[in-house]
Amino acid sequence: MGVSDLADYPWDAVAPFAATARAHPGGIVDLSIGSPVDPTPDVVADALREATDAHAYPQTVGSPLLREAIVEWYARRRGVAGLTVDQVLPTVGSKELVALLPLLLDVRPGDVVVHPRAAYPTYEVGARLVGATPLAADDPDAWPEGTRLVWINSPGNPDGRVLDVTALRRAVARARELGAVLASDECYAELGWDGAWAAEPVPSVLDPRVTEGDLEGLLSVYSLSKQSNLAGYRAAFLAGDASIVARLLTARKHLGLMLPSPVQAAMVAALGDDAHVAAQRELYRARRAVLKPALERAGFRIDHSEGGLYLWATAGEDAWETMRRLADLGILAGPGHFYGTHFPQHVRFSLTATDERIAAAADRLTVVQESRKLS
Template sequence: MNTRTSLVSSLPAFPWDSLASARAKAESHPGGIVDLSVGTPVDETPDVAREALGAASDAHGYPTVAGTSELREAIAEFCRTHRGAPSSFDVSGVLPTIGSKELVAHLPFQLGIGAGDAVAFPHIAYPTYDLGARLAGAQPVPLDVRALAREGEGALGSDVCLDSVRLLWLNSPSNPTGAVLRISEMRALVAWARERDIIVASDECYAPLTWEVDEAPSILDPRVNDGDLTGLLCAYSLSKQSNLAGYRAAFVAGDPALVGELLQVRKHAGLMMPAPIQNAMVAALGEEASASRQRETYRARREILAPALEAFGGSIEHSEAGLYLWTTFGESSEASIEHLAKLGILAAPGTFYGEAGARHVRVSLTATDERIASAAERLRAAR
């Protein structure tokens, strides 16, 4: 008798599958659908990355899990230049990953976290933090990290138990809200975690896209960690800043001991970034002009779409950075999704990101200029 239990049965439904009805309604609009429900880039991959990819296409041998020396040094230099890592930070603290979602989903397991342990993450968050805990057999614990930083554990309520937490995820700028943790908040969270021997992993994929703040500080920054990277990891991706989502080009950086631990596990699993992608990633990390142009493209789209959402009755909250407008219309997220779908606009309901998002929708800036303009026109005409 087969007693095998499918892993699928223990996982939540894939959120975006539930948008089929709203998608069909949006697609029926005479002007066509404006899909603002996902954060996938629509603009061109920079030439420098494409040329580097082609130049390395004769990749007949296996790549290494650790990455080439050129890639490791490019990542370390990027961390020193753009993520506030100290001048002493070197290649011992970096490791390429096959996209950042892969890392988020598997980090608890790769760190040896499992049954009897817990993984904490923001209570409004990208659902893969929760998934990663479940895949490892650990308990997912959503919590208000900002309240924890400012007021301590007492602000979380008596129903939140943190005794078994071994990993704390931060996400700043946040997906979906666009909120940015300040240096003082990150310092407080790092101090709290260190007192309890908790690893802190900071997902910083949207860091270059700041609109209403001067910076999105990194966990690698000595202003946050006092020059000590022990127990700290930064996850970063080139999907957003360089339109490399299809390349799966990302990295993890931080505590050399933890990075070394991950390297050994990933060697056994054969988690190797393809050699041509490594070459393209080196080129993209060293080229800032295209990333700056992409940032300004998103800024322009935001300046068109944000006032149109407000004209339609929406209130945009947080959204001081990142690729999304976290918007409420004073109703359930499901009702808002239906109202937008009637205009041919598809957004993501806030419930995808936790119960605390039940009255919000996430509206993405990742659509072409023409589609963003069309959405804005429809919103203004319907007000």
């Protein structure tokens, strides 16, 4: 399979629902895509501006300051001490890495790439680009022989599911039995909400409670798009097994996959400042506290969603019908059909809208409270 064989970009199918929502007298409330709406923090923007004299080629491996900042961040924010600069690598956003990782790891036709059942579609795209077989399976016991790469995602997109230390240990053990690389997409790790995750950090696959100090075969992937509103900067990185990082670095040098120097400087500032992360988390917490009960009163069931940037909800009908009914209210969500074949009755609501738009969505959902269903 090649690029020409890929399916149409799925979000194109949402255009008619978006048109209906835009026609609402109060305007559209777009909760479909998790693109930040809040400003980039001043501490980050200032660092970017100060680094604009970027006349030389940037380093693919990242500047010494950036690599040190990533190492320090993992120790401070993720409980992963002892990393070295040879175990980290910046990437041009995380989507690029997700799509290209099977290629960079020399995954081949006949190999299996495992990803979650409710999954960001790029995991499957990356597998299909190299002719590998994508498999949606959450249970490690269902991961078959011939698996070369396993993607896990915690907190999950779209479902907000958080994997605890026990679940991560089980995933690591099974991946090692299979001789597979285990890549953990942890881009929403600063956004834990329910249960234990309201009080303690979401664990990383590199957490010593998971690895007992052995990072063989393991990668953690992180993006600053969510915690720091840097989606437009394409600022992300990975960490883990030094031998895998070295292989990826060599390939990325040949491909010219390097972050602009001003972005690297901005990342150093973002990684070193926890105050803006706490402030952004509070914005999302407050928006979630408005939207979640409004959806529940309107007859939605919220599944998982204990972490991350989304509410994973069902009204007990096909997602396209829910999308139609929401669009009539001027609300746009993401249909579960985009996230695999297992959740055709779910829709994903993003928290990346302004306070005013979230409040507008909650007000419009009161229209259906008495009937306990969208109507």
